[in-house]
Amino acid sequence: MSRFIRHCLTPLPIVTGLALSPSQGLAADTAKKSDHDHHDRYRRPDKEKSFDSHTLDDEEHLTVIGHGFNTLHQSIGLSRMPQDVLHTPQNINVVPQALMKQQNVKSLDEALRDVPGVTSSIGEGAGGMNGDQFLIRGFQAQNDIYEDGLRDFGVYSRDAFNMETISVIKGPSSEVFGNGTTGGAINMVTKMPGLANRYTADFSGGSGGYYRGTFDVNQRLNATTAFRIEGMGNENNIVGRDYVNSHRWGIAPSLAFGLGERATLVLQYMHQQENSVPDFGVPVVKKPGTAYAMPITQYGIPRTNWYGTNSDENATNDNMETARFSYKLNKHITFYNDLRGGEFYRTFAASKATCDQTCVNNYFLGNPNAALVARSGPVGAGKGTGPGTYMAPLPYQQTSWSVQNVGSMVADFNTSVLKHQVVAGFDVERVNDVRSQSTYLKPKPYANLVNPNPNVGNLDMVPGDLNPGGLVNLGGIGAKDHTNGYGFDAGLFLYDQIWFTNWLSIKGGFRWDRWQTSYNATGGNVAANPDVHFHNVTSVFNPNTSLLITPDSHQTYYFTWAKSTTPTGMYVTNGSVPIRPPGNTIANPEKASLYELGAKYSAFHDRMGFTASLFRLEKNNATNADPVTGQIVSTGDTQRNQGLELSVGGIITRGWNITATYALYDSDTTASLTKANIGKNVQYVPHNQATLWSVYDAFSTKPYNVAFGGGVTWRQHVWLDPGNTARAPANLDFDAVVSHRFNNHWKVALNGYNLANRLNYQSLFSNRATPSAGRTFLGQLSYSY
Numbered sequence: 001m002s003r004f005i006r007h008c009l010t011p012l013p014i015v016t017g018l019a020l021s022p023s024q025g026l027a028a029d030t031a032k033k034s035d036h037d038h039h040d041r042y043r044r045p046d047k048e049k050s051f052d053s054h055t056l057d058d059e060e061h062l063t064v065i066g067h068g069f070n071t072l073h074q075s076i077g078l079s080r081m082p083q084d085v086l087h088t089p090q091n092i093n094v095v096p097q098a099l100m101k102q103q104n105v106k107s108l109d110e111a112l113r114d115v116p117g118v119t120s121s122i123g124e125g126a127g128g129m130n131g132d133q134f135l136i137r138g139f140q141a142q143n144d145i146y147e148d149g150l151r152d153f154g155v156y157s158r159d160a161f162n163m164e165t166i167s168v169i170k171g172p173s174s175e176v177f178g179n180g181t182t183g184g185a186i187n188m189v190t191k192m193p194g195l196a197n198r199y200t201a202d203f204s205g206g207s208g209g210y211y212r213g214t215f216d217v218n219q220r221l222n223a224t225t226a227f228r229i230e231g232m233g234n235e236n237n238i239v240g241r242d243y244v245n246s247h248r249w250g251i252a253p254s255l256a257f258g259l260g261e262r263a264t265l266v267l268q269y270m271h272q273q274e275n276s277v278p279d280f281g282v283p284v285v286k287k288p289g290t291a292y293a294m295p296i297t298q299y300g301i302p303r304t305n306w307y308g309t310n311s312d313e314n315a316t317n318d319n320m321e322t323a324r325f326s327y328k329l330n331k332h333i334t335f336y337n338d339l340r341g342g343e344f345y346r347t348f349a350a351s352k353a354t355c356d357q358t359c360v361n362n363y364f365l366g367n368p369n370a371a372l373v374a375r376s377g378p379v380g381a382g383k384g385t386g387p388g389t390y391m392a393p394l395p396y397q398q399t400s401w402s403v404q405n406v407g408s409m410v411a412d413f414n415t416s417v418l419k420h421q422v423v424a425g426f427d428v429e430r431v432n433d434v435r436s437q438s439t440y441l442k443p444k445p446y447a448n449l450v451n452p453n454p455n456v457g458n459l460d461m462v463p464g465d466l467n468p469g470g471l472v473n474l475g476g477i478g479a480k481d482h483t484n485g486y487g488f489d490a491g492l493f494l495y496d497q498i499w500f501t502n503w504l505s506i507k508g509g510f511r512w513d514r515w516q517t518s519y520n521a522t523g524g525n526v527a528a529n530p531d532v533h534f535h536n537v538t539s540v541f542n543p544n545t546s547l548l549i550t551p552d553s554h555q556t557y558y559f560t561w562a563k564s565t566t567p568t569g570m571y572v573t574n575g576s577v578p579i580r581p582p583g584n585t586i587a588n589p590e591k592a593s594l595y596e597l598g599a600k601y602s603a604f605h606d607r608m609g610f611t612a613s614l615f616r617l618e619k620n621n622a623t624n625a626d627p628v629t630g631q632i633v634s635t636g637d638t639q640r641n642q643g644l645e646l647s648v649g650g651i652i653t654r655g656w657n658i659t660a661t662y663a664l665y666d667s668d669t670t671a672s673l674t675k676a677n678i679g680k681n682v683q684y685v686p687h688n689q690a691t692l693w694s695v696y697d698a699f700s701t702k703p704y705n706v707a708f709g710g711g712v713t714w715r716q717h718v719w720l721d722p723g724n725t726a727r728a729p730a731n732l733d734f735d736a737v738v739s740h741r742f743n744n745h746w747k748v749a750l751n752g753y754n755l756a757n758r759l760n761y762q763s764l765f766s767n768r769a770t771p772s773a774g775r776t777f778l779g780q781l782s783y784s785y
Contacts, residue, residue, distance in 0.1 A: 136183030138685035161232035172564030240774030281770030307353035439470030478529025517569030608650035710736030
């Protein structure tokens with residue numbers, strides 16, 4: 001036993017059996033020289049006890065960079081947050097590259113299933129939003145998605161082919177990111193060029209007609225310059241869902257200059273296209289005699305039933321150009337400037353299934369074949385069967401563009417006996433959106449609840465201005481066929497961390513923003529509904545303060561208080577009506593406060609990382625999606641979510657990795673204009689949630705090596721509406737993997753997902769839920785050189 005204990009506590013030279021990509025090339029080659037090394041005296045672990053980069057023996061010729069599954073010493077990937085995860089006083093869940101490779105993660109949505117407190121929402125509205133729509137700790141976060149610290153405004157499903165790691169930074173972070181981030185922010189760190197040549201490719205195939213291929217080429221051009229390009233092609237259906245499919249491809253070249261030098265410039269481009277069939281799920285209904293509503297598939301309707309039509313489509317074309325510059329003036333000061341432009345194009349048409357009371361009665365009271373589902377959403381006041389009577393997501397064409405520039409300075413210096421780290425800078429961004437609605441001359445026919453038929457024929461789609469009577473009312477502003485808007489933000493941020501001793505420091509700062517937004521809705525029947533033009537300017541100030549205790553380089557204890565503000569008009573590209581009319585008393589900014597007490601510990605020579613946090617998140621004037629129009633509206637509610645979050649990740653012993661999380665949430669509405677909602681749970685927030693993933697690599701140096709393992713994801717039931725009258729049942733998902741390396745270059749793996757073929761629900765909305773994929777198997781063949 002003593003020999004085993006000594007073996008477990010011995011620093012591991014490598015993380016064996018992991019197909020880690022050296023795509024942290026920039027992080028390894030330059031980040032440690034620029035925005036890492038000059039902070040060593042404050043936060044880096046003792047070098048003799050860390051293993052930032054080690055090489056396997058000559059028999060394997062693989063290089064592992066980073067701490068694998070212990071992400072506490074990992075960079076967050078933002079110049080504005082220069083400390084690593086361990087020394088940042090906030091709960092941060094990191095999905096590392098090693099975990100994504102073992103799970104064969106294909107998208108941002110899949111990766112975030114390893115993070116407690118993140119829920120996928122069905123994008124909604126008369127504008128028919130879809131794509132990646134997330135909630136963090138129950139609060140809207142579709143406007144809080146970042147890539148390398150710059151906001152990604154696009155409304156699309158993000159593929160993981162060029163993602164290195166993904167971080168979920170919990171709680172308000174407005175002093176870093178600006179407006180928004182009530183529940184938190186999602187930051188994707190992309191793959192960067194490095195000075196080590198590397199060539200990889202893989203192909204996957206399996207259930208549901210799934211085919212996927214990716215490649216990743218990193219080429220050193222000279223001593224300080226490197227080029228990298230990643231590509232992806234993906235085609236798949238969804239197991240357990242009829243007629244739903246996706247076809248997408250993408251490419252992401254990048255070029256880095258000055259690697260290892262004082263001045264570094266990285267140029268990046270990302271292009272992704274997708275043509276898919278949107279899945280707005282199944283209706284949530286209340287069975288006669290029951291206490292609350294549930295998805296109709298809980299009552300005998302097959303999970304395969306899809307209530308869309310053959311005219312539904314989701315075509316996106318997304319482009320981003322990025323230039324990231326850093327300059328180390330001296331050992332104390334480093335400057336950063338990140339610039340990005342984005343262009344997003346979208347053609348969208350979807351169906352929202354609604355089973356009204358007549359439909360419910362027919363199904364449950366003995367006449368199921370007469371149960372009919374409206375495919376155009378809830379019926380408005382003018383009930384009927386003709387065009388213009390449904391609050392449906394009409395077809396639309398969307399063109400958006402954005403520009404953002406963030407400049408910052410990180411300065412380390414002493415004043416008398418005090419050490420300081422000051423971060424200061426500016427953030428300027430502009431986002432613009434233009435949308436044109438189309439209409440159908442023919443009404444969408446009802447679908448049979450039991451046996452829906454998507455083949456509805458030609459519905460005669462025309463531009464909205466040719467059929468004003470077919471337009472729907474956009475959140476009270478009238479039936480309009482053309483909308484456009486913009487948001488412009490100018491922000492300044494400053495914070496200082498002061499060390500009184502080597503183990504005691506305080507951190508405090510603020511960010512000031514001036515948010516200007518405009519929204520115009522024109523066209524339609526102007527005589528009945530005049531054109532509208534809204535404009536709003538909001539100046540906000542968000543402070544943040546933390547107390548940190550760091551007894552040594554392996555542990556941190558902290559208390560943090562932070563605030564965030566979400567002004568009206570934040571949802572420029574991903575809301576049907578992004579700004580409320582003037583004079584609306586509850587259209588004031590949404591404000592949130594965070595109180596968090598936490599501990600982080602990197603143990604056993606940095607092989608294992610442990611985190612724990614107790615938090616209370618309070619938000620007033622909460623926003624929700626209207627169940628009829630889907631519009632993001634201010635409710636006037638005050639909501640609170642408090643709880644405990646735990647995580648562990650690392651290497652138990654040689655070749656055996658583990659990642660586990662647990663979250664206990666206690667949420668309620670503390671004040672509301674709707675008195676019945678007071679005391680009810682916040683929608684989409686589970687009471688308990690947990691994940692576990694573990695893989696063991698046996699005989700890693702032998703020809704007969706095999707890695708095997710798996711995990712479980714569990715989420716307790718969640719309420720779907722503020723009044724707690726509808727809920728989605730618990731999710732329980734079992735996954736597994738087995739893999740074998742033939743030599744230094746080839747590997748084969750088999751992943752299984754939802755092995756119990758359980759009926760789970762991943763994407764949720766107040767009156768609909770989308771069943772997750774059924775039992776799925778994917779084989780993968782990988783080449784690396």
